[in-house]
Amino acid sequence: MSRKPEVNAAELRGRYPQIFDRPASSRMATPVVLAAALAIFAFGLVDLDFSPSRFISGLSQLGWISMMMIPPDPGSSLPLYLKALGETLSIALLGTTLAAVLALPVSLLAARNVVPSIILRFPVRRLLDSIRGVDTLIWALVWINVVGLGPFAGVLAIAVSDFGAFGKLFSEAIEGADQRQVEGIRASGGSALHEIRFGLMPQVLPVIAGQVLYFIESNTRSATIIGIVGAGGIGLQLAEQIRVLEWQKVSFLILMILVAVAGIDFISGKLRFAIIGRRAVA
Amino acid sequence: MTIAVSILPEQQLAALNSAYRKAVARKRLRLLAALAVFLAALIMSSIGAEVNLRTFFTYFGNFVSYFDRILTLDSGQRVWTNVGEWFWGLHKWLKLLGETLLISYVGTLLGAVLAFALNFFAAENTSPARWLLFTVRRLLEFARTVPGIVFALIFVIAFGLGPMAGVLAIAIHSTGALGKLFSEIVENADMKPVEGIRSTGASWLSCMRFAILPQVSAGYASYALLRFEINVREASVMGFVGAGGIGQELIVAIRKFYYSDVSAILVTVIVTVFLIDITTGWVRGRLFGKEART
Amino acid sequence: EDWRAKYPEITFAAIPAENGSGVTERYAPFISYLSKELGVKVTLRVANDYAALIEGQRAGNIQIGYYGPASFARARLTGVKTDAFVIDVNSDGSKGYYSVFYVLAKSPYQKIEDLKGKNLGLVDPNSTSGNNMPRFKLNAMGIDPDAYFSKVVFTGSHENAVLALAQGTVDVAANWWNADDDSNLTRMLNKGMVKSADGTVMKKEDFRIIVKSDLIINSPYAYLSDLPEDMKAAIKKAFLDAAQKDPEAFKKLSDGKNKPWEPVATEDYNKTIELIKFVDNLRKKAS
Amino acid sequence: MLVLEGLTCRFGAKAAVDDASFQVAPGSFVGVIGRSGAGKSTLLRTINRLVTPTQGRILFDGLDVTSLRGGELRQWRARSAMIFQQFNLVGRLDVLTNVLMGRLATMPAWRALSQLWSEQDKALAMSALEQFDIAALAAQRADQLSGGQQQRVAIARALVQQPDIILADEPIASLDPRNTKIVMDALLRINKHFGITVLCNLHSLDLARGYCDRLIGMAAGRVVFDGAPSALTDLVARELYDLEAADVMGATPAPMPQGVPALGTAAAA
Amino acid sequence: MLVLEGLTCRFGAKAAVDDASFQVAPGSFVGVIGRSGAGKSTLLRTINRLVTPTQGRILFDGLDVTSLRGGELRQWRARSAMIFQQFNLVGRLDVLTNVLMGRLATMPAWRALSQLWSEQDKALAMSALEQFDIAALAAQRADQLSGGQQQRVAIARALVQQPDIILADEPIASLDPRNTKIVMDALLRINKHFGITVLCNLHSLDLARGYCDRLIGMAAGRVVFDGAPSALTDLVARELYDLEAADVMGATPAPMPQGVPALGTAAAA
């Protein structure tokens, strides 16, 4: 057994008072912030009418609803659902792709490591915020004025509103890129364009691809815009079936969406592998 | 210019080049095939989505017409000529905005806490068992894939009308989305500290608490803040369950063509988005700005 | 006739009076009839939002629209140049309907005064029978709904309002009503769509009407005012002849409940416009 | 007394450690040398049970380390402290907390998770830091320290585990000459003062000769040399490292290498 | 001929490089030595103009490098190739493309952006790779290579820039002894065969002595030594590194350090 070092606690305490008796301000900071966050949370629960009894009774109701969902059954509406799913997929794919293509150059302007000047970056960021702040319903109406009712308006509405989100997300991905690789290009005499093309893009494209695919997925699920512009869509069908309490159709539609999303996942995995190599995907 | 490389003899070069080309060709072929598939999908979609560029360019001028109208008061003047009239409902809107923020806050916090509790099990490098990894991942996938609105509709039937259903729907969806993102951060975390702490005889829980958490908490906060912002907008969709807030008010104004109200509410919302973006940017900077740069 | 050259394709847009999912199937035969009759391609668009239809007509790319009375009034009020040309006619020959408040029969509520502090389910901000008329009626009774009820919610559609009531999500719901055997409720009951929270199928006796409004004029079909006159005439004729020339298609539209369309003029909706103006005025007063 | 009996550790088909058997007497300072990939790291990690051996046994004072599980396994890890080439500190935690990590195995979970360290533990950690002249940095974040300072923090962490044996995996590979000396001296001090056994992987033969009582040479997972530093002839060293002995032994290279290496003669990758 | 005249580079109040003046003759192999934070990296980065100097001038064959902007600046960067400690390759691009990055400054932008490399450039890049025995890896992604291989790719990139001078910033700090030798030999080969000037930061005095014609010692941003390696006395080295000379010079330490260092006597941080 080894000898243990001897420790004189009192003496150490005298030598390092700030370690042993941290000032109240630094000791209390975390608990105070936590308490404040919890207080707002508790206030929210009360203000928003949360009640444990309703929650419990609701849970049993949920259990009952899940029982009603078995087995999933589309009834006679399968062709209708398939068509709606197809429409939704087309709109989501096209709209999201368009948004990504437009957002990429703009996100460069919003990234700190590409445009160091805050004066230039600020308006771009605020523009992106504004676009995100405008409700998708408004974008739908705006595009109906241009191209009329129909799926095309949905594509454009999705493209614009996702443009705002992508601009922000992409610029954050760019800011997180490894600066050393960019420096390597610069040191060999590359121009700013070269730095972006060879130093940044290989790094951020995988991240961007992941985000775009996630948005395609989520647009596939969302009901709002696609229904408003008069293009049907699977989300609308789902909402309708819940409203009329056709639980078996509901579960069938949910399954359809899950399968579609899994399909997108699978295909996108393959595509990403092809584009950026296995390692980056794994 | 200095000669720094002696060019190889023709023959040797040809051999190397062909080896390179062969290796690259496979990659390039895959890339081209992928692009072709993607393009084909795009073309099919544009047929399905009835894309019509001619209409688009012919009537593009109409793009501003809606904005033109919402920036006009009932009296026919521009909105900024009479700000008092434009923002007549500011008091009410701020209250509704507060409600929206509260819904989003509670929903995001609930979701983030659940996601936090689950994400270590969903990350390849920290999950204690394969079956746990699989189960939790499927669970998160389900929570993420089923649209928020569906949960809201089901919850309104289960829990009754009111913000609770909306908040729970937001919370569930946030759990799914954040759980995946959180676990991705964990998968990118440096495992050396974990090993260091594990080697001292610490339990799994301690390893997560002391080795993983300090590395990932900034990332967690960043994603949770982003989610909060998304949920602020999501909350408007929850209007019909009685959890509308400002979003519901906006939709009513749009549908009833109260033009100047639309722009006034939009401005209120956009200013809020600015503030959230600037604040979250600041918080992110505080949390992990310095480390990220060094 | 040169209007066909100018309009080789026309768009017909409808807002689902019932749930969106059924509308496409219901309209399909009529659209093909219309297309045949007019000699141009007719495209059907079903938007689940009034605002989309109004904006579409304003931009001029929806030639024919099927409105609710209130949304038609709203379109006129916001300057859309569109004219009503035919109107739905009920099975009893009347050209209007009513707004009613339903409660569950097993509930203790007998009159509106019993419902203070309860939840009211309306339909949609632009729905006449589902929002405007109920507010008008309540105002006449001296009730400010937003203060009087604990919650006032838009359920999104007439069906949803009934379902919300059936499931107890709201305590009282506004809805349209034609006659004892013709209302949204009876249509839903016939299809077995109404189930209570525990899943049992409900009957007519499970509901009770506690308030009934004045007559509301029926939904119009409207075309853009600046279409060529001969084109407008052709469209109007096609509609008026529909019940005769293609009875199957016509019947499908209303499940055989409606009589043939009758001509109508935009002026017939002046009262509705007044009603909307009244409701708008309530807005700034309320705050 | 640490005893290894036929210890084997495979990753797939590859045996990273292959049938290693030796004993380490208490209080000795043993160096493990060998080429990259020889299995040095895996050997140490297996002893700490970060890696589970495929075959063979590890005994410590009669305790069968190979069969431990759960809490007992954690106790063993606490008794056999590891020091890593990359320090493996938690960069975002402060230095003191990093050192206190060495006490985790001895305290109840709830106290640890809420960071309620006992006064005693704090004093222990501070005194360990003081021993290495970095007590003044206790409140700084670990990733703000230089490499040498970080490694000293890691050694302090090992020390507060109050271990019976210290396993150091190339503790100086990332350090400059100055810090190398500081860190190796610290290990030596622990070894001689407290009698704690040290098992230390080293790249540099010079250092191994300078500090260790005994050397174990590994190649392709097998123990190929075991003896006093003085017994390590150039021949053995050359075999171990597969290099010109002069390069291995760290003799100052001739001021200008004999003739410039011709093009295309660079060693194969 | 590279000439530095009173070169100063400040970050805020701190002068990372402080009034440095010296000349480097064409074809020489100059080592820059000094403690961590002495300003070695900043010196090299300023010469390449990755960092803009605060004061002073850099001249190369009469060209005033300090005043260059835009395209001319990029030409200069191409002429003064950098090699980094962390390699600074683009991990997701393949090895050949990484080497071709060295040609960017010489080709029209549109060709570069669409990756239409000329046959000539490709031959150049492939030959450079073959010189370092890694032509077989040309199609692999750079981040799949080992450290030593990556650094060789970086050197190949520097070579295809056809530079007049190579600035190497601790090129071997992340490498093991074996790769260290390979990389340093490669630099030496370039220097002797093609007469390209090499300016190389090094941590290890042994290596500096072994490979360089001339050493420049820095401390706190100032040039404190400039002369032949043989002129670097123990005294100077001690001053440079603030250490016992014996430790710096890499002489084999005594088999067992005289007496165990007492507790608390470790060198101050």
Ligand SMILES: Nc1ncnc2c1ncn2[C@@H]1O[C@H](COP(=O)(O)OP(=O)(O)OP(=O)(O)O)[C@@H](O)[C@H]1O
């Ligand atoms: N987790 C693992 N999975 C698969 N193979 C591994 C793993 N860890 C180590 N190996 C392999 O086992 C062999 C021995 O590795 P080890 O890290 O023990 O060598 P080492 O002597 O420490 O080398 P170095 O000096 O580079 O640290 C190597 O070939 C390595 O590739």
Ligand SMILES: Nc1ncnc2c1ncn2[C@@H]1O[C@H](COP(=O)(O)OP(=O)(O)OP(=O)(O)O)[C@@H](O)[C@H]1O
């Ligand atoms: N971008 C920068 N901003 C602020 N200070 C800097 C920056 N770059 C370097 N410094 C400071 O300048 C001084 C010299 O740094 P430099 O990197 O040149 O030293 P070095 O000799 O290369 O050290 P090392 O051996 O650690 O690489 C250091 O004190 C450093 O903190």
Ligand SMILES: [Mg+2]
């Ligand atoms: Mg190792």
Ligand SMILES: [Mg+2]
């Ligand atoms: Mg440096």
